[in-house]
Amino acid sequence: MTVPVVVALEDTDDADMSAVVDALRDAGLRVREVLTAVGVVTGTVDGDRLSSLSSVPGVAAVERERTIVLPPPDSPVQ
Template identity: 50%
Template sequence: MSEPSRPGPVGVVLAVDPDRFTEVVEALRRAGLTVTGEQPVVGTLSGTVAEDRVEALRAVDGVDAVDRERTVRLPPPDAPVQ
């Protein structure tokens, strides 16, 4: 009998306090975030996290916003207008 599959990681984009960027990023890593990009001057970063850890990221002191990454697909340029 196989174990139920766990949902894979989800992409997230976070806004954090730029004055405490390094400290907040370390706390996010401890909360389960795998950082994939950092923009310390503007206080944003991106990463992946298990679905069940998204709320834990929101609870980290210094986090202003957590948004899930979204994929937008556009039709090819030669597709008819819909």
């Protein structure tokens, strides 16, 4: 099963961030987007490799990506 994840990186410069992203790829992350300005990487990983991402040096946190659905503006729930 593939799991979408959001990976927060420790405070690093651009060169270090590239090395961390490469290490995440080596750990099994299929990178979707690198948000350099905020130090976040998004992507997917096989469920059995999820725990390996947190052990990559330079990674502060790994969370499963969540989807939030809001009701339409004209909904009575608003």
